[in-house]
Amino acid sequence: MKMNIKKGDNVLVIAGKDKGKTGKVMEVSPSQNKATVENINMVTKHKKPRNAQEKGGIIKIAAPMEISNLMVVCQTCGKATRVARKEVDGKNCRICKKCGASLDRAYVKAVKKEAKKAVKAEAKEEKKKDSNVKARPEAKTQVKTKAMDKTVTTPAARKTGSK
Ligand SMILES: [Zn+2]
Incomplete structure (x- = not known):
């Protein structure tokens, strides 16, 4: 049987102690029919320090739970x-x-992209109706690509820096 729940899904808990809560699926184990959901089915673990750097104590982690107790939330x-x-x-x-x-x-995503494209195309049509100046839309696209470059480089630089 194919799994109806996938990693990254938003799911609703329909049974158990966290009934009514929603969370994001972090991991799915099809062999066990279980999924681990962020902040759901939290269990307390007593951790022993293995070395001087590691701290011992009580930690809470999300334990895998029965997939039959989960329902996908439609985006x-x-x-x-x-x-x-x-x-x-296919x-x-x-x-x-x-x-x-x-x-x-x-x-x-693909559907959203298509929708965006349609909106953009419509906007372009509107502009054409508003004015017959051809240079304007070209200038705008140039500015857009520059702005996009900036937004792409900053988070990437941050990521490499933090690692
Ligand atoms: Zn729906």
Whole structure:
């Protein structure tokens, strides 16, 4: 059986001590039918220091829990849903039973991109109607690419710095 819950999903706990809480799936172990969800099913572990640098004491970690106690939260309609399956572009996608939107991130991204493109195209059409100046949109795109370069380089530099 294919897993209906994937790493990165937002899920709702429908049974157990954390019933009603939502969290992000951090890990899925299909062999055990279990998933680890951020801040859900927290257990206390007593940790012994193994060396001088390590601190001992009580720590809390998220323990794996039964996947049957979890429900995927649809990113599109925001509801916890059962999962249907549908073939899209040759890929087996998970579909929200409530609203019919895909639950798979890659697919959702692709759809959002398409939507953005459509909006941009519409905006361009509007501009064309507003004025017949051809130079304007070209200048704007140049500024945009420069701004994008900046936003790309800063977080990357930070990342390498922190590592
Ligand atoms: Zn939905």
